[in-house]
Amino acid sequence: METTFPFLMPKRPRRLRASKGIRRLARETRLSVDNLVAPLFIVDGKGIKDPIDAMPGQYRLSIDVLLQEVNEIYDLGIPAIALFPAIEDSLKDPYGTECLNEKGLYPKAIQAVKSACPGLLVITDVALDPYSSDGHDGIVDGGVIDNDTTLAVLAKMAVLHAESGADIIAPSDMMDGRVMAIRERLDEAGHINVAILSYTAKYASAYYGPFREALDSAPKALDGVPTDKKTYQMDPANGEEALRELHIDLEEGADMVMVKPAINYLDVIHRLSMESDVPVAAYHVSGEYSMIKAAVQAGWLDEKAAVLEATTAIRRAGASVIFTYFAKQIASWLKS
Numbered sequence: 001m002e003t004t005f006p007f008l009m010p011k012r013p014r015r016l017r018a019s020k021g022i023r024r025l026a027r028e029t030r031l032s033v034d035n036l037v038a039p040l041f042i043v044d045g046k047g048i049k050d051p052i053d054a055m056p057g058q059y060r061l062s063i064d065v066l067l068q069e070v071n072e073i074y075d076l077g078i079p080a081i082a083l084f085p086a087i088e089d090s091l092k093d094p095y096g097t098e099c100l101n102e103k104g105l106y107p108k109a110i111q112a113v114k115s116a117c118p119g120l121l122v123i124t125d126v127a128l129d130p131y132s133s134d135g136h137d138g139i140v141d142g143g144v145i146d147n148d149t150t151l152a153v154l155a156k157m158a159v160l161h162a163e164s165g166a167d168i169i170a171p172s173d174m175m176d177g178r179v180m181a182i183r184e185r186l187d188e189a190g191h192i193n194v195a196i197l198s199y200t201a202k203y204a205s206a207y208y209g210p211f212r213e214a215l216d217s218a219p220k221a222l223d224g225v226p227t228d229k230k231t232y233q234m235d236p237a238n239g240e241e242a243l244r245e246l247h248i249d250l251e252e253g254a255d256m257v258m259v260k261p262a263i264n265y266l267d268v269i270h271r272l273s274m275e276s277d278v279p280v281a282a283y284h285v286s287g288e289y290s291m292i293k294a295a296v297q298a299g300w301l302d303e304k305a306a307v308l309e310a311t312t313a314i315r316r317a318g319a320s321v322i323f324t325y326f327a328k329q330i331a332s333w334l335k336s
């Protein structure tokens with residue numbers, strides 16, 4: 001067959017895709033176990049491994065079971081876990097009082113993990129929703145989320161986490177001024193080396209649904225009217241606003257900044273990573289996990305390929321820390 005074009009075509013991008021070896025040399029983004037954080041759900045009790053319906057493969061774990069899980073995670077080389085507590089309804093009130101209980105589930109779990117596995121970083125969530133009878137991240141007063149009253153509680157909660165052994169405090173509440181409030185109280189209490197990973201651009205997303213089922217933490221109706229988190233979490237339509245949040249968090253002393261969710265916000269991850277002089281994290285959230293799992297269960301997606309593509313894309317956008325419920329699976333795939 002006659003070849004028509006060869007001499008007119010000096011550029012042939014396919015050369016760099018021609019073999020596995022050359023593709024390895026040309027690869028721009030590398031996903032490593034070093035990038036991963038494994039989120040885990042905890043409950044009070046013993047011997048509990050309670051499956052979360054909307055998140056196949058994820059469980060609410062009592063502390064004894066959590067410790068086995070944590071050892072596996074550490075052995076896989078994953079540097080950090082993020083703990084989220086499922087609190088009994090009877091312990092919830094409008095002020096989230098239980099979040100300051102030194103003998104509560106959260107402090108106990110942090111202590112247990114740090115003594116069983118000191119080398120594994122523990123990231124804790126600071127927000128009131130698991131503890132709030134209103135299902136909100138802040139204190140609700142007359143239907144309004146009271147920013148400044150909430151700050152005092154969040155800062156105390158952060159100090160309790162640090163005293164229990166937390167390495168990184170991650171405020172996910174989206175109250176204004178929380179990074180500053182938490183930094184000040186941590187320093188006063190002598191926890192100068194406990195870092196703050198701020199949920200800087202956390203969007204009011206539909207993709208937190210399965211997580212709220214896991215913790216039974218969905219916002220409650222007020223006088224029969226459903227409520228949502230739109231007065232504190234960001235509007236999915238906004239990108240510029242994420243940069244305003246970034247600059248405020250950096251001024252207030254955030255050590256790392258986060259974008260959440262991940263896949264629908266790759267542009268925001270990219271903008272933050274171009275602008276930020278601290279590491280950028282991204283949270284591949286519950287709904288993103290559940291969508292892939294559902295498609296895999298239906299036989300519509302190849303799990304390994306789909307998950308590695310999604311997480312590599314998050315990395316390519318500029319995140320160096322990725323919270324993902326696939327962390328263990330990814331770590332074992334990267335090993336083999």
Ligand code: PBG
Nearest residue numbers: 127129172207208211285286287
């Ligand atoms: C709450 C919190 C949420 C998530 C992490 N922390 C849910 C929410 O804001 O309602 C979501 C994580 C996920 O969906 O995986 N402070």
